[in-house]
Amino acid sequence: MPEQGSAELAELLRDRGLRLTPQRQLVLDAVRQLVHATPEQVHAAVCEVASGVNITTVYRTLELLEELGLVTHVHLSHGAPTYHDAAVVQHVHLVCRNCDTVTELEQSELAPLAERLLSQRGFRMDIGHVALFGLCGSCA
Template sequence: MLRSRGLRLTAQRQLILEAVYELGHATPEQVHSAVREVAAGVNITTIYRTLELLEELGLVTHTHLSHGSPTYHRAGADQHVHLVCRSCGTVTELDPALLEPLARQLEERQGFSVDIGHVALFGVCRQCGERE
């Protein structure tokens, strides 16, 4: 995909893409930590620029799971809703089919098309709820 756009698949780009795929959901800082274990010379600016490029190419996507940095994950057919526990920070993936009735209603009533891959619902997970 990179070559078709006149770009090279550098070792750094490959490491960053692999880190996102391996980590599942990761901030640029987490990707940076993973990449630095293999290639200490990769700086955070390179991570951010490469993540933007990989998103433009449709290889990764991001969502906002907190007030901090965006969280990147593999793009593709496995779209999912993110459930984020405000207590422990756990991120759980939810089948987007559960939101499809709401998405259809929003489309019909408001003309608004929901990007399911960017949906994050915040609350308290079962384990934290039981502890409280």
């Protein structure tokens, strides 16, 4: 997957007059490998490969990757946003307030609510940014 990701990233960057740097590729690879990751977790993963990359570079790169449509983020707590690969099918995040476990729910589960909000209120729900908080089965 890194080769395909490299070509895709390089093309998107070229279209904006930017170049593919090792740091940009490492950040994208880390997001894809970690599935759901905060900037700090991405930074830790990148530093395992390239210790000289600083956290500011990670934050800037995540912002750029989001502008390019390669990653997206959701707020799963009051802390830093959590990033994931934008190519992954949109899903709802179920966050346990006790153990911080994050599981996924197919967006189709919220489709009836999304349709009702649209028809009754004209509100378009962004399912990719939905996080539901509660207690997981183990903690309940």
